[in-house]
Structures are given as structure tokens and as C-alpha cells.
Amino acid sequence: MIGNILISIAFIAAATSGVLYFLNYKGYQNTLNFARIMFHTMATSTILASIFLLYLILTHQFQYKYVYSYSDTSLPLGLLISTFYAGQEGSFLLWALWMAIIGIILQQYASSRGDLEPRVMAVYSLVQSFLLLMITPLVKNPFALIYSEPFMASANTINSQFFNLPFLANYFFTDNSTGMHYVKIDQSLVDALKSAGISLNEFIINGRGLNPLLQNFWMQIHPPILFVGFAAMSVPFSFAFAALMKNDYKEWIKQSLPWTLFAAMVLGLGIMLGGYWAYGVLGWGGYWAWDPVENSSLIPWIISVAALHTMLVQKKTANENSIGAFAKTNLVLIILSFILVLYSTFLTRSGVLGDASVHSFVDPGYFAYLLLLIFMGTFIVLGGGLLIYRWKYLQQITPPHNNILSREFALFTGSVVLGASALVTFLGTSAPILGKSVQIEFYNEMNLPLGILIGLINGLSLLVKWKESEGKELLRKSIFSLTAAVITTVIMYFVGVKDLKMVLFAFASAFAFFVNAEIAYKIFRRNFEKVGAYIAHMGLALLFIGVIASSKYDKxxxxxxxxxxxxxxxxxxxxxxxxxxxxxxxxxxxxxxxxxxxxxxxxxxxxxxxxxxxxxxxxxxxxxxxxxxxxxxxxxxDGTTSNSQAQTVQIKKGESVKIGEAEIEFLSFNMPADAMQKMMSGGDFEIGAKIVVKSYGSKYEVEPKYGIRNGERLNETVKIKDANLQISLASMSADQGMITLQVEPYNQTRNENLTRKEILAVTASxxxxxGLVWLGTVVIVVGFFIAMIRRLKESKV
Amino acid sequence: MKARYYIGGTIILVFLGLLFYNFTRTNIEYESDFVKVMQTGKTCKATGVWVKEKSFQEDIQNRTFVFYLRDANNNEMKVIYRGTKPNNFEIATNVVVTGKFENGVFHATDVLTKCPSKYEGQNVNTSGS
Incomplete structure (x- = not known):
């Protein structure tokens, strides 16, 4: 109840503050204070709702469906906390929680920068309203009680001391295919329990638990960081939209730069932590599988990084007479990056990916699906619509293009290439919606040349000057980095990088690395705060080299x-x-x-x-x-029941299976009439399986046996020397007409004491x-952080 | 000034052409009808349900896993997968195999299992006791 109230209050307050902020922007002076109060009410309620959910999880309130579905009493504290966001409802709440916390900071930030606050906060509140709407009691509610809809709870999560309650018999169910027992929990059971004086919390004493795939250290780190990134991406969007509202495009660039850097830094870190999780724990063998869920958060990241570069150009080229270059590009890219975050959510939460992804969520229900579409559609229409509305004006005030051999143009080209890479990834990722799917090769083939271009353009863009450069000067400045890059490439060639595209990629990465390293070295002492971009670029180059070596040359x-x-x-x-x-x-x-x-x-x-x-x-x-x-x-x-050459086969009555040269057919059971009864009563019994083995033109009829003789387990092995086989009956299922055979070569001795061999099969790579991939990631994050601090200082009026 | 637009335009066209070419070339269709899977002879992603009642074979030594899949129209298909039985195979509601149908057998290079319990509540088919 408390949770539902808090979420509802948060939702209403978010929507109200959005409206009030908008009215304030429209000129109603007296709504500003109330808008702020509403915004903080929203933030407080969201935080309290999160604390409440955490409290429910920590105190094992299994009468809540969410707590029951994702946690149990055996989880250690860290993982227990992480069940907060193990399901859809909780992860939306986590997103909303970060939005609330970031929102408090944003409100402070905006209120001290001119007339920014009402516009930015109106947009931001609208985004938050949608998020909160997703988890209100009407949609996907993390505070739903378990019996809100009849629920099948596994019998082993129920306190067994109540099993003898007479009325409970009507609620026991058995799943015939698995033999599992369930208790159906619905309103009538809850009422019956209540009248018997039993609370639901006493009745349900355990939960279903957390998927073991998620039970590891990185579950506590990766999702929260990723969601900070998602939440932060809505801030630059709010700034861009606010700029369009006011029809003033100068200020928002410098005001949103630190936020864009922050969002890209955290989102990028979150993505790579996911990669590390997949590599180090889940055993995917690599850090990047081009899985749609991974891709879907990479796409907005690439776009936001592209935006960063053109935003810098606009900031640099703006003056009293001009809004600066690429003003339109920046608006488009920032709006796009946010919409792509929503698209990512839609892809992974709506179930549209279905069979295509390893870790997509299953179908959340039609209503939530529709709401996600409306969520995304609203911001496409609002963002796109306002952009189109202002387009003509934007065309008029955009200054003419610059010289090709200028940093402005180089940075723009870089952003275009990044955009192309995002487009490639977007197409491949979206293909399942059309019932298609691309092979991983598609991403690699298309992104590799773009990666080469990115390395080259990155190096070049830093060598050319703003406004205009001369070819000769460019050549002179690039001597060091070109030489160093050539040497590195030659070394890599002799170490084993022979593929032409990979050689080019290695050269481009090395070139970018040395250009940035040279500049970073020069300015490190006297201009440390400007070193961020160069460090981030060096990190990217290191990551690229790590990608080349580890993906293409692993054994x-x-x-x-x-x-x-x-x-x-x-x-x-x-x-x-x-x-x-x-x-x-x-x-x-x-x-x-x-x-x-x-x-x-x-x-x-x-x-x-x-x-x-x-x-x-x-x-x-x-x-x-x-x-x-x-x-x-x-x-x-373990070598006791089988050995490395043994095979386990399951055969249905009347069918045959081929093993090497031999064909094994299962004819029928040889089951004495009283075998079943004896088996049940624990007496001696023997059951045989009549099988025919055909090998090299010969036919052998044999009957391995299974049972109990003189109280000891009997597992008779049949040996066929000419067919080089020995066969034993490992298990059987009479009602399904199935047997499981252990088949191994004849000459395998089975004396446990003499030849028992324990064999561990592994894939060694x-x-x-x-390590360069991880090192590169850390270096990129450090670079982003330094740049963010610098741009934060510059953002003050 | 004009030359710049021509060059830019050409680059964009080449890129889009390459994109389209590679997209078509590496495209794999999802196919839930096994009759079509058997006919095409192209690499595809066949989706079906594991036929638990039928024989399966797991050969650790040679790392092959042989089993049967059934589609919605009850067509069955034998699948040979070069690898070990994937995690979650037993409880998978749906199996997606990537590969090609050749000589009467589907040769899978990848097996993906979709599990009901992974993130969301397990739907249990129950019958009264």
C-alpha cells in the first residue's frame, strides 16, 4: 500500500511540476515556487519508494510478488540488494530513482543559469513522468501483492507446518511434466488464511530466488551504472529541447556540455562493464557479442559522442554575430541520442527481440508494450516536431561552411563516420523486428572500415588548425606520429597482424594514439585541465588495438x-x-x-x-x-560410471540410434508382471531392455538389465566383442517407453580402483x-572525467 | 563548392550501397516452418520446441549433441550441434538453432534457448491433483 501511494504521488508530482514549470516559462511568475516544491515532492517520493522496496527485499516480504519472484533467503547482502533491479518493475524504479537524484542536481544547476530552469525542468519532468507512469499500480507495479492475480507458488517456498490445514488441499497443484508441487495463492486463500489467524508473510517463507546467471559480483555494479547513464542522457535532451523552445541556440551548448560528457562517460563505462561481465563470468568467450541488447545501448552512446564533437565546434565558432557551426547537427544528434535510449528500452523490454537476444526480457504484456511505444513516440513527435518547426529559422542563421582543411570540418567528418557506425549497428539490431537477423559478420565487416576512418580522422583533426590549415604545415606536424605509427604497425605485422584491413586498423589506431600522446605530453604540465580529450582518445586507440589483437588473433x-x-x-x-x-x-x-x-x-x-x-x-x-x-x-x-569414450544415448521404443559404426535399436522392455510392484515396495526386481545392435553387417540381440538383486543395485553390462561395444542400462522410463544407455568401447575396463580416470573437459583459449580493452576503457573514462570538470567550469555564466 | 557536394554524395551512395549489400548478404531469416527450412538449403534460424520424447545423443568426446526439434505444425527435424548441450536446455520453452539443412539433418552452429524463468514469472501448466 505504502509503495503504491508513494509511486502514485511521485507520478502526479512529476506531471504537475512539468505543467507548472511550463506555465512559468509561458510567463506565469507565481508558479515557479510551486513547481519546485512539486519537483522535490516527486524526488522525495521516488527515493522513499525505492527505500521501501529495498526494505521489503531485505526483510523478505515474500507476500509482494516482486520480492517473491527475484529474491530468496539464501542470497548474501550484496546480491539481495541487487534483486532490486533484477526484474522490469524494479529496473524502471531504479531508472526513476537516478532521474530523481540527478534531477535535484539539475534543478540547482539550472536555477543558477539565467532563465534556464523552467524550460529544462519542464522537459525533464515530462521524461520522469513517463518513467514513473511505467511503474504506477496500473502498469508494471513493483509493489503488487502476490495474490493480486492468482499465483502459482512453488510448494517448497511455503511453510510446511501449514500443509495439514484442511482448506489448503484445494489449493495444491502438481505440474505433471515436472512433478513439481505448487500452491495457488489467490484472494480466497488469503481470506481463508486470515480467518485461521495466519499472515501471508508467515505462510510464504521463501522466494523463487535470483537467476544464478545474475548471481555474481558484476550484477551489483553493471546495471546501476548503466541506468545512471540512461538517466543522465535525458539531461542534454532537456537542454536541446529547451533551446528549441526559446529559439536560442548559443547558450545551451556550453550549458549541456558537462552533462553530455557525464552521460557518455557513465553510459560507456556501463556498457563496457557489461562486456567484462560477459567475458569474465558468463563465459561468452569475448567481451562483445553484438548481441542486440548490448548494441541497443551502444547506439545512443556513439551518437552522443558524435554530438560532443560537433558541439565543441559550435562552441568554438560561436561569437556575437553567429550561433556557430553545426547548430542543427547538434540539436538533431542530442535529440536522437535520447530517443535511441528510449528505443533501446523498447527493444529490450517489449519482447520484440524475442528469440534474437540472449538476454532480452520476455513479453511484458500488451499494455506495457503500448505504453513504451507511446513513451518513445511522444518524444519523437515532440523533439522532431519542434525541430522541423524551427528548421527554417535555423537554416537562416547557420553560418556558411568552413574550409575542408580545418579542424571544424575534420570534427564534422568524424561525427558523420560515428553516425554511420551507429546506423550500421542500428540496422543490424533492428532487423529482428522485421523477422530477419544479421550475422555478426555484418557488424564487423561494416564497422571495421569505419573504425579505420575514425582512427585516421581523429589523428588528423588534431593536427589541423581551427579555421584553416596548410598542407605543408600539416605534414610537418605529423612527422612524429606518422613515424611512430608506421613502426608500431610494422611490429604488429611481424607479431602476426597480417590481414590488410587489420593492418590498416592497427595503423590508424596507432596514429591516433601518437598524435594524442604527443599533444597530451606537451600540455600535461601547463594546461592539465585541457588534457581530457587527448587522454580519452588515447584510451580509445588502446581499446582498438586490444580489439584487433584479441578478436582476430585468439587461439x-x-x-x-x-x-x-x-x-x-x-x-x-x-x-x-x-x-x-x-x-x-x-x-x-x-x-x-x-x-x-x-x-x-x-x-x-x-x-x-x-x-x-x-x-x-x-x-x-x-x-x-x-x-x-x-x-x-x-x-x-568422475570416471566411476563412465569414461571419456562413453556416450549416453536415449532411445525410444522402436527407434534406433547410430553410434559410430553400430546401430542400436530398442525393441521392448522385458518387465516381469510383478516388477513394478516389487520396485515400489523396495524388493528385488529386474527389468531388461531388449535391444538389437547392428554392426559391420552382423546383428546382435542383447538385453542389459537394471534392478535390485539381494538388496544391491544391479546394473548389468552387456559386452559385444565383435562390435567393440559394451552397453549398460543407465536409466529408463517405462511410461514414456524410453531407455538411457551407456555405450562404450569393449576394451574399456571398468575396474574402479585400477583405471578410474577423472576427466575435465575444457576449452582453453x-x-x-x-587487457588493453579494459585499460583503454579506464583511460577513456579518466579522459571524459577531466574534460567534464573543465567544461563544468566553463558552463558558469 | 559544388565539387564538395558531389564527392560527399558519392561517398554516401557508396556507403549505403555497401550497407545494403552486406545487410542482404549476412541476413539470416527466422523460420518457424520446418518444411521451408528443409527446402531452402540456406543458413537460417529455425525456431522450434525440443522433442523430449525422442532420442537424443550427447557425445562428450566429439562434442556433438544430437536432438530433435518440432515446429508448430508438428514437423520434426533432426539437429546436429557441434558443441555441448547448452545451459537451460531442459527447461527451454523454445529453441532457436542457427544453421543449414543438409542431407536430411540440420547442422547447427549455434543453439539458443529461451527460458520462461530467466527474468519473468514461470508460467506453469497445472492440473488439479
């Missing part, structure tokens, strides 16, 4: 490691030394890695997850300066210079 191999027996993998001696359970019920498989007398250990993790009903695997990485050894577990065989 990978599947190996079976027998316990205690060293195997040679890429020049490293690897020994599987055994496994040990971890505190959280997983298993670590220890591998000793040795080279030139130096020893390292890797411990990839595998475990069975009840939640996913399957084996989960986490890789482990041994990082070196020049490469990562990446070990991804595949399977573990060498990923060269992947």
Missing part, C-alpha cells in the same frame, strides 16, 4: 584433462588436480598451469542449478600483461592483449 582448443596427467596446451603444461566445493554450493575445478618454471592456477566453476535445471559454467582467467589464458569448463567426468 582456442578443446582439451580433455585427465586428473594428474599433464597436458600440453599452447606451450603451457596444464594439470587438472581435482575439484573442491565452494561455500555457495558450486564446484571449483583446479587446474595447475606451468610454463618455464612459473606456476599459475585456474579454477573454472561448474554447478547444477535448480533454478535453471541445468549445469551452469563459469570460466576462469589467468591474466598476463600481453594476454589472457581463458579456461572455460565444458564437462566433468589464449586471448592476446585483451
Amino acid at each position: 582456442s582448443i578443446d582439451v580433455n584433462l585427465v586428473k594428474g596427467e599433464p597436458a600440453e596446451v599452447f606451450g603451457y603444461k596444464m594439470v587438472f588436480t581435482g575439484y573442491s566445493p565452494t561455500e555457495d554450493g558450486k564446484y571449483q575445478f583446479k587446474i595447475l598451469i606451468e610454463k618455464n618454471g612459473k606456476k599459475y592456477t585456474a579454477a573454472p566453476v561448474m554447478y547444477y542449478s535448480d533454478f535453471n535445471q541445468g549445469i551452469m559454467r563459469n570460466p576462469d582467467i589467468v591474466p598476463f600483461l600481453t594476454k589472457d589464458i581463458y579456461i572455460s569448463p565444458i564437462s566433468y567426468d 589464449i586471448k592476446p592483449f585483451v
